[in-house]
Amino acid sequence: MEQLLEQIATYKKEIGAVTVSDAKGVEDFRIKYLGTKGIVKALMGEMKQVAAENKKEAGQLLNEFKQFVENKYEALKESASNGQEPATSALDLTLPGDSLPIGSRHPVILMRNRIVSIFQRLGFAVADGPEIEDDWHNFGALNLPEHHPARDMQDTFYVQQNPDWVLRTHTSNVQIREMEKGKLPVRVVIPGRVYRNETVSARSHCFFHQVEGLYIDEKVSFADLKQTLYFFVKEMYGKDVKVRFRPSYFPFTEPSAEMDVSCFICGGSGCNICKKTGWVEILGCGMVHPNVLTNCNIDPAKYTGFAFGMGIERPAMLKYGINDIRLFSENDLRFLKQFTSAT
Ligand code: DAH
Numbered sequence: 001m002e003q004l005l006e007q008i009a010t011y012k013k014e015i016g017a018v019t020v021s022d023a024k025g026v027e028d029f030r031i032k033y034l035g036t037k038g039i040v041k042a043l044m045g046e047m048k049q050v051a052a053e054n055k056k057e058a059g060q061l062l063n064e065f066k067q068f069v070e071n072k073y074e075a076l077k078e079s080a081s082n083g084q085e086p087a088t089s090a091l092d093l094t095l096p097g098d099s100l101p102i103g104s105r106h107p108v109i110l111m112r113n114r115i116v117s118i119f120q121r122l123g124f125a126v127a128d129g130p131e132i133e134d135d136w137h138n139f140g141a142l143n144l145p146e147h148h149p150a151r152d153m154q155d156t157f158y159v160q161q162n163p164d165w166v167l168r169t170h171t172s173n174v175q176i177r178e179m180e181k182g183k184l185p186v187r188v189v190i191p192g193r194v195y196r197n198e199t200v201s202a203r204s205h206c207f208f209h210q211v212e213g214l215y216i217d218e219k220v221s222f223a224d225l226k227q228t229l230y231f232f233v234k235e236m237y238g239k240d241v242k243v244r245f246r247p248s249y250f251p252f253t254e255p256s257a258e259m260d261v262s263c264f265i266c267g268g269s270g271c272n273i274c275k276k277t278g279w280v281e282i283l284g285c286g287m288v289h290p291n292v293l294t295n296c297n298i299d300p301a302k303y304t305g306f307a308f309g310m311g312i313e314r315p316a317m318l319k320y321g322i323n324d325i326r327l328f329s330e331n332d333l334r335f336l337k338q339f340t341s342a343t
Pocket of ligand 1: 169170171172212213250252253283284285286306307308309310
């Protein structure tokens with residue numbers, strides 16, 4: 001009996017330390033301890049030598065030991081199938097990998113890229129500038145002095161820390177910054193986010209995106225402006241679209257115009273998009289005002305130039321059939337996932 005107890009204790013210690021790395025290890029364990037010629041069977045055989053009065057107790061001990069071995073066997077089986085096997089046998093390297101969600105381009109960015117790439121083909125470079133701007137670059141240098149009534153059309157947000165700072169109302173501030181560099185000619189397009197203090201609705205938001213353009217050189221004329229924009233319209237909306245210029249007013253250009261294209265939804269016959277007029281307004285433009293050139297230390301007697309500016313959201317809404325401008329900034333994946341191509 002003593003001897004049996006000792007043996008059981010030794011085996012328990014030995015078994016407690018067993019670990020396996022694969023199914024073969026588990027099977028080896030089973031054969032060694034639970035097999036027909038295994039240790040549990042052998043110990044059971046030793047019952048014969050146990051004195052009659054101890055048989056009951058010895059039987060209990062052996063049953064308990066057998067249970068202990070069986071529990072260990074189950075635990076080993078589990079750990080081997082839980083991937084603790086060497087990676088080689090669990091990995092099928094011929095399977096395709098898990099795909100990562102990579103997202104897609106935002107519709108405003110798709111439209112911006114389309115617009116910008118057309119002007120890049122004409123030799124325009126892309127310029128960038130700050131969204132928090134001082135009064136001079138957003139208004140003053142653009143011939144919009146303080147108290148000028150045209151400032152009313154572009155109310156914005158002001159920075160408490162510094163009353164001279166505003167969130168820019170157009171990307172025209174970058175026109176000024178490019179001209180200030182003093183390197184002529186200037187031929188840039190300026191995409192970017194702009195802000196207006198407007199009531200948010202399906203048609204207007206307190207921030208949106210623009211692409212502006214600026215070309216300053218000797219002898220740049222209104223004819224250059226028209227040819228550049230004709231090319232843009234053809235590339236953007238197709239050969240058959242008609243174009244018209246309407247006289248308009250911007251403080252930073254003189255003369256100024258607004259450019260319409262024949263409605264690309266109804267082809268000009270009149271629909272809800274063009275408000276039954278057959279025309280859709282797409283941009284403002286004009287010849288850069290001599291005061292603006294002077295403000296940037298450019299001699300208006302020697303240099304002239306044209307500028308234009310357009311929103312990005314409106315054409316994107318028309319192209320993709322989006323009926324609410326707020327959808328662009330709500331981060332709703334169901335909306336965003338629909339724009340996967342660059343067209
Ligand atoms: N800044 C104007 C706006 O946001 C658009 C614009 C019109 C820009 C004429 C120009 C321009 O550069 O020449 O309404």
